[in-house]
Amino acid sequence: xxxxxxxxxxxxxxxxxxxxxxxxxxxxxxxxxxxxxxxxxxxxxxxxxxxxxxxxxxxxxxxxxxxxxxxxxxxxxxxxxxxxxxxxxxxxxxxxxxxxxxxxxxxxxxxxxxxxxxxxxxxxxxxxxxxxxxxxxxxxxxxxxxxxxxxxxxxxxxxxxxxxxxxxxxxxxxxxxxxxxxxxxxxxxxxxxxxxxxxxxxxxxxxxxxxxxxxxxxxxxxxxxxxxxxxxxxxxxxxxxxxxxxxxxxxxxxxxxxxxxxxxxxxxxxxxxxxxxxxxxxxxxxxxxxxxxxxxxxxxxxxxxxxxxxxxxxxxxxxxxxx
Amino acid sequence: xxxxxxxxxxxxxxxxxxxxxxxxxxxxxxxxxxxxxxxxxxxxxxxxxxxxxxxxxxxxxxxxxxxxxxxxxxxxxxxxxxxxxxxxxxxxxxxxxxxxxxxxxxxxxxxxxxxxxxxxxxxxxxxxxxxxxxxxxxxxxxxxxxxxxxxxxxxxxxxxxxxxxxxxxxxxxxxxxxxxxxxxxxxxxxxxxxxxxxxxxxxxxxxxxxxxxxxxxxxxxxxxxxxxxxxxxxxxxxxxxxxxxxxxxxxxxxxxxxxxxxxxxxxxxxxxxxxxxxxxxxxxxxxxxxxxxxxxxxxxxxxxxxxxxxxxxxxxxxxxxxxxxxxxxxxxxxxxxxxxxxxxxxxxxxxxxxxxxxxxxxxxxxxxxxxxxxxxxxxxxxxxxxxxxxxxxxxxxxxxxxxxxxxxxxxxxxxxxxxxxxxxxxxxxxxxxxxxxxxxxxxxxxxxxxxxxxxxxxxxxxxxxxxxxxxxxxxxxxxxxxxxxxxxxxxxxxxxxxxxx
Numbered sequence: 001x002x003x004x005x006x007x008x009x010x011x012x013x014x015x016x017x018x019x020x021x022x023x024x025x026x027x028x029x030x031x032x033x034x035x036x037x038x039x040x041x042x043x044x045x046x047x048x049x050x051x052x053x054x055x056x057x058x059x060x061x062x063x064x065x066x067x068x069x070x071x072x073x074x075x076x077x078x079x080x081x082x083x084x085x086x087x088x089x090x091x092x093x094x095x096x097x098x099x100x101x102x103x104x105x106x107x108x109x110x111x112x113x114x115x116x117x118x119x120x121x122x123x124x125x126x127x128x129x130x131x132x133x134x135x136x137x138x139x140x141x142x143x144x145x146x147x148x149x150x151x152x153x154x155x156x157x158x159x160x161x162x163x164x165x166x167x168x169x170x171x172x173x174x175x176x177x178x179x180x181x182x183x184x185x186x187x188x189x190x191x192x193x194x195x196x197x198x199x200x201x202x203x204x205x206x207x208x209x210x211x212x213x214x215x216x217x218x219x220x221x222x223x224x225x226x227x228x229x230x231x232x233x234x235x236x237x238x239x240x241x242x243x244x245x246x247x248x249x250x251x252x253x254x255x256x257x258x259x260x261x262x263x264x265x266x267x268x269x270x271x272x273x274x275x276x277x278x279x280x281x282x283x284x285x286x287x288x289x290x291x292x293x294x295x296x297x298x299x300x301x302x303x304x305x306x307x308x309x310x311x312x313x314x315x316x317x318x319x320x321x322x323x
Numbered sequence: 324x325x326x327x328x329x330x331x332x333x334x335x336x337x338x339x340x341x342x343x344x345x346x347x348x349x350x351x352x353x354x355x356x357x358x359x360x361x362x363x364x365x366x367x368x369x370x371x372x373x374x375x376x377x378x379x380x381x382x383x384x385x386x387x388x389x390x391x392x393x394x395x396x397x398x399x400x401x402x403x404x405x406x407x408x409x410x411x412x413x414x415x416x417x418x419x420x421x422x423x424x425x426x427x428x429x430x431x432x433x434x435x436x437x438x439x440x441x442x443x444x445x446x447x448x449x450x451x452x453x454x455x456x457x458x459x460x461x462x463x464x465x466x467x468x469x470x471x472x473x474x475x476x477x478x479x480x481x482x483x484x485x486x487x488x489x490x491x492x493x494x495x496x497x498x499x500x501x502x503x504x505x506x507x508x509x510x511x512x513x514x515x516x517x518x519x520x521x522x523x524x525x526x527x528x529x530x531x532x533x534x535x536x537x538x539x540x541x542x543x544x545x546x547x548x549x550x551x552x553x554x555x556x557x558x559x560x561x562x563x564x565x566x567x568x569x570x571x572x573x574x575x576x577x578x579x580x581x582x583x584x585x586x587x588x589x590x591x592x593x594x595x596x597x598x599x600x601x602x603x604x605x606x607x608x609x610x611x612x613x614x615x616x617x618x619x620x621x622x623x624x625x626x627x628x629x630x631x632x633x634x635x636x637x638x639x640x641x642x643x644x645x646x647x648x649x650x651x652x653x654x655x656x657x658x659x660x661x662x663x664x665x666x667x668x669x670x671x672x673x674x675x676x677x678x679x680x681x682x683x684x685x686x687x688x689x690x691x692x693x694x695x696x697x698x699x700x701x702x703x704x705x706x707x708x709x710x711x712x713x714x715x716x717x718x719x720x721x722x723x724x725x726x727x728x729x730x731x732x733x734x735x736x737x738x739x740x741x742x743x744x745x746x747x748x749x750x751x752x753x754x755x756x757x758x759x760x761x762x763x764x765x766x767x768x769x770x771x772x773x774x775x776x777x778x779x780x781x782x783x784x785x786x787x788x789x790x791x792x793x794x795x796x797x798x799x800x801x802x803x804x805x806x807x808x809x810x811x812x813x814x815x816x817x818x819x820x821x822x823x824x
Contacts, residue, residue: 185691187683194680197669203628204658204666205680205734206648264671 010312018256018306022277029284036287043166049279050168051076051227052246053272056253057172057179058223060271061216063254064183066196066263067114067121069217071106071128072224072250076243078136079103079228084145084238092154100225106132107221108214115213129247136240146237158234168230175226179219180268192216197264245296252299253278255306278302328391330355330519331376331407331488336385338371345371347543348385353488353519358510360530360551361523363540364563364780369523372540373490377409378402389487406487410494414473416465423448423461426479451479454512456505471502478509489513490521495529507533525779527556528814539563556810564782579789580604582640583773584656584742586625589634594620595797598634602742602773607764609788610777612817617797618777619661622744626658627651638741652681655741659731661750661777667731668719675701675715678734704733708763725756732763743767746777761787781813793817 030037055072062069079099086095110128114121147154160167183189194202195212203209232238257274259266281302282295312318329352338346346368353359363369374380376387378396386393389405396402399409416425423444424431432447434440448461457475465473474494481489491510495503510533513520522534530537531551539546539562546562583604590596595617602608610618623629625636627645635642638654645651651658660666668677679686679697686696701715710729712722719730728748735743745764749757764787768774778784784791791803793816801816 181691187687187692190676190680190683190692193672193676194669197671198665200666201669202680203648204626204660206652207680208647208649264669 010318012313018258018277018309019273021305022281025281025284029280029287033284033287036284041283041287043169045279045283046169046172046276047166048283049275050166050172051230052249052253052278053172053275054175054223054227054230055220055246055250056257056271056275057176057268058220059250059254060257060259060266060268061179061183061192061219062121063251063259063261064196064263064266065192065213065216066199067213067216068251068261069110069125069220070122070247070251071110071125071132072220073243073246074129074132074136075103075106075221075224076228076231076246077238077240078106078132078139079225080232080238080242081136081140081145081240083229083232084147084236085140087147087152087154088149092152096229099228100222103221103225103228104218107218107224110221111214111217114217115210118210133240140240142240144237144239150236152236155233155236158230158232168234171226171230175223176268176272179223183268188212188215193264195263248303249278249299252303252306255303255310258310260310261307327354327356329353329388330390330517331521332388332391333372333376334386334388336372336375336382336387338375338380338382345543346375346382349540349543349545350385351538351545351548353521355487355517355519356514357536358514358520358522358534359548360534360537361521361540362525362530362537362559362563367540367563368543369540370492371543373409373492373523376402376407376490403484406485408481408484408486408489410474410477410481410489410491414470414477416473416476418464418466420465421461422452422459422463422465422468422476422479425465425476426451426461426483428480430483447483448479451482454482455479455509471498474498475502475505478506486513486518488519488521490523492523493525494522495524495526503529527559528818530559531556541565560782577605577769579606580771580773583638584625584775585637585640586621587635587637589621589624589636590632591620591624591629592632593797594629595794598794598799600792600799600802602775604741604771604773605768606789607768607774607776607787609784609791610775610794611779611781611784611791611813612794614779615796616794616817618794619746622658622660622746622775622777625651625656625742625744652738655739657735657738657740657743659728659735659743659745659748661746663724663727663731663750667734668727670718670720672719673716674705674710674712674719674722674730677719677730678704678737681734681738700737704737708733708736709759723756724752725759728752728756728760729763732760736767740772742773742775744775744777747779748776749778749780749783757783781810785810785813 035041055076059069059072079102082102083095083099086098090098106128110124113119113124157167157171162170183192191202191207191212194205194207195209199209231242253274254266254271255261255274256277257266257270257272259271278299281298285294285298286292331353333349333351336346336349337344349368349372361369361372371380375382378398378401381395381397387396388394389407394405396405417428426448427444432440432443445461452459452461455475455478457472459468459472465476468476494506498506510520522530524530534551536548537551537554537559538548539559541563549558580603582601584602587599589598598621600608610621612618620629624631625645627647627650636645637643638656643654645654645656664670669680675697678701683692686693698715704710705712708729710726710733712726719727722730732745748760748764752760761783764774764776776784776787785808789805791808791813792799793801793803793813795817803813
C-alpha cells in the first residue's frame with residue numbers, strides 16, 4: 001500500500017489535485033453517459049472551447065508576468081462589433097485589419113498603464129472592462145451587428161474545416177504552438193517568468209519590467225482579437241455583450257492549468273489542459289441535464305477550489321494564520 | 324557566591340533544522356535587574372535562540388525555565404503572558420493606527436457591548452509614554468512618527484505587561500544619540516524594577532556602557548559568559564570568532580592595474596554627498612559604515628538604479644552616464660545586491676536560468692535561448708566557484724544561503740565585468756561559506772577585477788579590503804590605506820567622531 005503522511009497528501013493535492021479530480025470526473029461521466037466520450041462530442045467540446053482557449057493563451061502571458069486581465073471579455077465584444085460593422089462597409093480584409101489594430105491599441109493602453117505607470121492591473125483592467133463596454137455601445141449605438149452577405153468567405157474562420165478539422169481548433173492549436181514556443185524558448189519568455197517571479201530581481205538583472213509587461217498585454221489583446229474573429233465569423237452577427245463574463249471563464253481555465261496568480265509560474269501547455277478541463281466539465285453538466293446557467297456557479301467553484309489547492313499545496317497546510 | 328534566582332534560565336537548548344544544527348546546547352541565565360548582552364556573528368544562532376524564547380520555535384532538547392519553573396511556550400502570546408517581552412529590530416506596527424491602538428493592539432480596553440474604552444486607552448498609553456519621556460502623545464498616528472519614535476512605540480508596547488524579561492534586538496540601529504540616551508534610561512528603569520534585560524547588539528561601545536554580563540554564541544554553540552568589567556572588546560571578539568583577529572592585512576602580492584572606476588564629487592539627493600574614490604583593477608575597496616550611511620545608495624547609483632544629483636563617474640578614464648541597470652551592465656559594472664532573496668534571485672527559477680538572466684538576450688540560437696550554451700556557463704561556474712547543487716534544474720530557493728550567494732556572484736562574473744560591486748556579501752551565510760566567499764573575492768581581485776565590497780561587519784571589511792572607505796551620514800569621513808587601519812580608528816571614522824580629513 002502506498003502510504004502518505006498528511007503533509008505529503010496535501011502537497012500532492014496542491015500539485016495534482018485538480019488533475020486527479022478531473023480524471024475522476026471524466027470516468028464518472030463516461031460511465032454514466034456513453035455519449036460523453038464519443039468522437040463527435042469530444043470534437044464539439046474542443047471546438048466550443050476554442051474561443052475561451054485562444055484568449056486563455058494570451059492571459060497566460062499576463063498572469064505569468066504577475067498581473068491580471070479582466071478586460072478581455074468586453075474587449076472581445078468590442079472587436080466583434082467592429083469587424084461585423086466594417087465588413088459590409090470596407091470589406092472583410094480591411095475590416096479584419098481595422099479590428100486587430102483597434103484591439104491592439106486597447107492592449108497597448110492597458111500595457112502602458114500597468115507596465116509603465118505601474119498601476120494595479122486589477123483596477124486598470126476592471127475599469128477597462130467597463131470602459132470598453134461603453135465604447136462598444138457608443139460605437140454600435142446599442143444595436144446588434146449583422147453581416148448582410150451570409151455567404152461571405154469571412155465565415156471561414158468560424159465555420160469551415162480544413163482536412164476535417166474545424167478552423168477554430170486549427171487556429172487555437174497553431175496559436176498555442178506559437179505562443180508556447182515564445183513563452184518557453186525565447187529570451188522574451190524567460191524575462192516574463194523573471195518579472196513575474198521577482199520583479200525586483202529582474203530589474204537588478206537589467207531586465208525592463210515595464211517593457212516586458214507591456215508586451216504581455218499586447219499579446220493578450222492580439223489573442224482577444226483572434227477570438228473575436230472566430231466568434232464573429234461563426235455567428236456572422238453579434239450582440240454588444242457577446243464576450244460578457246468570459247474573463248472569469250478564461251481566468252478559471254488558466255488557474256486550473258496551474259498558473260500562479262502570484263506570477264512566475266504557468267505554461268501554455270498547462271493552460272491548454274485547463275481549457276479542455278473546463279470545457280469537458282461544462283459539457284458534462286449539460287449532458288447531465290443541468291441548466292446551462294449552472295455553469296456560471298460551477299466556474300466560480302472551480303476557481304475557488306483551484307486557488308485554494310494551489311496555496312494549500314505551497315504552504316503544506318489547508319489553512320494557516322500566516323500568509 | 325550569593326546570586327539571586329535567575330528570572331530566566333535556558334538549559335542545553337538544541338534546535339536543528341534540516342541540514343543545520345542552529346542551536347547546539349545553549350545555556351544562559353538572566354538575573355533580575357541585570358543587563359545581559361547576547362553577542363555573536365550573523366548566523367551564530369542569536370535569532371534562532373530568540374525565536375525559541377519567543378515561543379515561535381520549540382526546542383528539540385533542553386528547557387526554558389522562567390522563575391525556576393520549566394515552561395513550554397507555543398507561540399508569542401504565551402511568551403508574553405509569562406512576562407517575556409521583545410523589542411524587535413524590525414518594526415511591526417500598524418502605521419494607520421494611533422500610538423495607543425498600537426501599544427494595546429489585540430488587548431484594547433473595552434466597556435459595555437465590546438466598545439473600545441478610548442478614554443482609558445489614551446490615559447493608560449499616555450502614562451507609559453510619560454515614563455519614556457517622548458515628544459508625542461497617545462493619539463498620534465504611527466505613520467506620522469520618525470523611525471526612532473516608532474521604536475519608542477515598540478518599547479511602550481513592551482511596558483504594558485508586567486515584564487520579567489525584556490529582550491532588545493539591535494534597538495539602537497536607527498536611533499540618534501539623544502534617543503539612545505532615552506533608551507538607556509528606560510533600560511536602567513527596568514533594571515531598577517528587577518526586570519532582566521537581554522540586550523543584543525553588535526555595537527561594542529554600547530555593550531560596554533550598559534551591560535553587566537556578556538554571553539557569546541558561535542556557530543550555534545554557547546561560548547560562555549563573562550562579566551563585562553572583566554573583559555574588553557578584543558576578548559569578546561575573540562570569543563565571537565574563535566581566534567584572534569588578524570587586523571593587519573598583508574599587502575596584495577599582485578600588481579595593481581590602472582584605475583578602473585573613479586567617482587568624483589558624486590551626490591544623490593540626501594542619500595550621500597560629495598563622495599570621491601578610486602578603484603584600481605586588481606584591488607578590493609571596502610566600504611564600511613553604519614546602516615544608513617549611504618553605502619548601498621552609492622552602489623545603486625553606480626548601477627543605474629538611482630539618479631545622481633551631481634558629480635561624475637569615470638570608467639577606465641572615460642566619463643560615463645548610467646541611466647539604468649542595463650546601461651551599467653553594458654558598460655561592465657555589476658552589482659551583487661544586499662538582499663539576496665529580494666533583489667538577487669528569482670527563487671522560483673532554477674539555478675541555470677538565474678545565472679544567465681542578465682545575458683539571456685545574448686545567448687541565443689536564432690530566436691531561441693541557447694540552452695546548451697546556458698548549461699555550459701552554469702557548469703563552468705559551478706565548478707570554478709564550487710557551487711553545491713544537485714544540478715542546474717534545481718530551484719535556487721532550495722539551495723543554502725552560501726550557495727545562493729555564489730549563484731548571484733556567478734551570474735555577474737559570467738558577464739565579464741570591469742567592476743564588481745558586492746553589497747553585504749555574506750549576510751545570513753554560515754561561517755564556512757563566509758570564508759569561502761572572502762577567498763573568492765580576493766581571488767577575483769588577483770585576476771585583475773576591480774572589486775567594491777560594502778559590508779557592515781568590521782572583521783569582514785578588514786579582512787578582504789586593500790583599502791577601506793569609511794562613511795558616516797552620507798559622507799566619506801576617511802579613506803584608509805592598507806596597514807593604517809585599526810579597529811579603533813575605523814570605529815571612530817564611521818561614528819562621526821573623527822575630524823573630517
